[in-house]
Amino acid sequence: MRIATWNVNSVRQRLESLTAWLAACAPDIVCLQETKCTDDAFPRAEIEAAGYNVAVHGQKTFNGVAILARLPFDDVTPRLPGDDADTQARFLEASFSTAAGSVRIACLYLPNGNPPQGDKFVYKIKWMDRLARYARERLALEEPLVLAGDFNAIPTPDDVYDPAAWAGDALFLPATRERFFALTHAGLTDAVRASSDAAGLYTFWDYQAGAWPKNNGIRIDHLLLSPQAADRLTGVGIDRHVRAWEHPSDHVPVWADLAIEVPAR
């Protein structure tokens, strides 16, 4: 079973790239972020034609998450628990029946948090604390679980081209990093780091200032695995070639392969 995450920066702008990438990568489950459209505007028919079931949690203009799956959904639940007043479309959970039992996937778009002095950063930190509570609850189920998405968190200096330049940024501040590590310390495994400790495994390059040709990237898109998922991990990939396509997203897809049999398409 291949599980992927991709911040597409508008699913409607990226539809052609998305269907081409689905055909090439052949993921079984895909978590999308920044779909940037309401549920009725989501290009559901085109993605179903590519062989995927679709679950969406969108809003007008901003944010928006979706899960695409070759297998049928058992349950689909929007919204991260812990704040009924939070109306931003940033979280969607789904579960699936597999040969390994129930597999749970959480698709998340964690707040950016800039500027770090102000309500946006407060919202980010509260969101991360809510995510940690959610993760601890779900880990207690002892199921294969994957938290996949744009975490807007740079874990270590090896995950950013110029750590000093990012020292004061909401993506790299200690308050953000320590909350990312609270997730791994709770028992979740960073899939990319389970297979490599190399620097420069970036997933995002800004549109501005020649960031892509200069390889000025950061690693902020992550797949975090419960022990029951991590024990089945057989491979990971970062599809950085997608950043060089026409009209790219500023993020590229990241995926993990788990040794869980999926019926052939």
Place this chain on the structure above:
DNA sequence: ATGGCCAATATGATTGGA
């Protein structure tokens, strides 16, 4: 963080992104 960006929005500047 920035040599010059990108997406959405009653399309003209503004907001948000990272």
